[in-house]
Amino acid sequence: IGPDGARVFDLEMRAGTADLGHGPQTRTWGVNGDYLGPTIRAARGDTVRINVDNELGETSTLHWHGMHLPAAMDGGPHQLIETGQRWAPEWTIAQPAATLWYHPHLHGATAEHVYRGIAGMFIVDEPGGPDLPSEYGVDDIPVIVQDKQFRDGQLDMSPALFAEAGVLGGDVLVNGTPAPYLEVTTERVRLRLLNASSARSYRFVVAGTATVDLIGTDGGLLERPHRVDHVQLSPGERAEIIVEVAAGTTAVLRSEPPELGLNFWTDRFSGGDDTLEILGLRAVDNLAPSPGPPPVLAAPRDLGEPATRRELTITSSSTINGRTMDMERIDETVTVGTTEIWEVRNATGDPHNFHIHDVQFQILDPEGPLQSGPKDTVYIRPGQVVRLLVRFEHYTDPATPYMFHCHLLAHEDRGLMGQFVVV
Ligand code: C2O
Ligand code: CU
Incomplete structure (x- = not known):
């Protein structure tokens, strides 16, 4: 908290090395670390000031995807941060609870900067919202999904010959972790799914003795929960789901071939045939009780005529x-x-x-x-x-x-x- 009451966050974009499943020497970028960045969490009504230091050795930007804010604070291609410089946008959060995210937006180099590892989640809370799992890392879990291609232990973003959509990788990272699993300790967990991939769409399903209720989309909660059997997200989209896994069992969050509406050939080169394991969900024998999603989550929106x-x-x-x-x-x-x-x-x-x-x-x-x-x-x-x-x-x-x-x-x-x- 700054002297003026603003909530202050310090982010440093920097280069490093990380083990993404192909040895410890993979050259990466990250925010306050080697790969990806910290989750920022603030509430509606908060004034936030974010000190963004660029130590990448090249110009970049940092954009707050999904945020309602003044254009000069947006972090798009006009808000350049030269290397060695600080950019300190400030705004007051004026939108409902939502799962947003941040990533670079340098014109012509966004794919590369995100692929190297600059991205993170920005969670907006709303005081007085419905009772939902919200203990970060326990029953409220960020799930940042990215596909990667490696060559000689390094990130490789050269697309395949016919991949019009861009590079598709066969390796999936969740929050930067290869082959991840989550130990589920509560009856229900809230997964905040973020497709932070460059080109790939995912059709998420949970296989096992489990149920999935969709409660939120990019910008906030649905009016009511919907029991679903899949959630398809294209790059940049988010969804919040409540997953219930039977005690003592293992379920798996998987991506089935997405429905992209393409012809046979284009579909194949856009990942339309691919099935990918995303995240194991291992429920302990004695799950702590947690409430089901309430029947009403949000009031209908009225955007006007x-x-x-x-x-x-x-x-x-x-x-x-x-x-x-x-x-x-x-x-x-x-x-x-x-x-x-x-x-x-x-x-x-x-x-x-x-x-x-x-x-x-x-x-x-x-x-x-x-x-x-x-x-x-x-x-x-x-x-x-x-x-x-x-x-x-x-x-x-x-x-x-x-x-x-x-x-x-x-x-x-x-x-x-x-x-x-x-x-
Ligand atoms: Cu204009 Cu997620 O970006
Ligand atoms: Cu496009």
């Missing part, structure tokens, strides 16, 4: 509406305090998703419970149009844009991104 409709078409793996990202061009200007419909179309044959900074939108015509909650990132299969109800609030800055882009990081880096200002 849309005043404007915008059409954004993904026209290739590097263009939206036929244009590649230009740092000097503002693509869209929106008015603060208004609601819009963004119609985003995937006019290509490849997998894409779509992320908007600063907001949590509502998907009109949601496909399943995962799309019914507050979202900032959504998968769009070839030929599909998603309609997003988006409300822009509080912060204006005609000079500093927010980004919208595909979160398959190779596409983002190639320019499948645009900029909007709120005025």
Whole structure:
């Protein structure tokens, strides 16, 4: 806590070496450590100040994915942190409880900086929220899922020849740990699933004597829990699930072949055939009691009536509406305090998703419970149009844009991104 009452967090981005399952000498990047970064946890209403020191030896940025905040604090490609320098954004958290995350956003190098290891979770709590498992590391567990490819003991991010989506690895790390398991000591555990991979989508299932209730999506809790048999997340998306594993048994969180809506060939080279073991869940014999998810989790959101409709078409793996990202061009200007419909179309044959900074939108015509909650990132299969109800609030800055882009990081880096200002 700083003298002005702000909650102060110190983050140092630095290079190191880590054992990611291929020997101890894998060169990595991390935040306050060798690989990934600490979980930041703060509550709605808190003013946070984050001292970000860049000791990487090259320029980077640090973006707060999913956070509603002034554009100058966003950590996008305009908020450069030169090596040896400190950037200290500050804002007041003005959104519901959610599982957010942070990662670099240097234009053209986001995939590389995330792949090397700069990423972490940012948990927002809400005072007076529903009674849910929330003891960090005991029954409230971050699950940062990344696929990796190694060559000679080093991280290798060269994509396979036909992998239009970007690099896909056969090794899965959870929170930087290969072949991980969790000792489950309570009747229910809350897993905060984050797909922090560059290109791969996961279709999470829990195999074993277990049940899964979906309680939250990117930007917060659903109105009510939904019993589900799978949760599919494309890069950048999150889900919160409550898992109940029978005492004395082992279950496994696994990824089954995701449904990407691609043709046979593209599907195969986008990971559409892959089954991956993610996390073992070993329940002890005597589980401590924990409450089930309450029937009501959150009040319905009212984003208001849309005043404007915008059409954004993904026209290739590097263009939206036929244009590649230009740092000097503002693509869209929106008015603060208004609601819009963004119609985003995937006019290509490849997998894409779509992320908007600063907001949590509502998907009109949601496909399943995962799309019914507050979202900032959504998968769009070839030929599909998603309609997003988006409300822009509080912060204006005609000079500093927010980004919208595909979160398959190779596409983002190639320019499948645009900029909007709120005025
Ligand atoms: Cu997670 Cu613009 O990013
Ligand atoms: Cu894409």
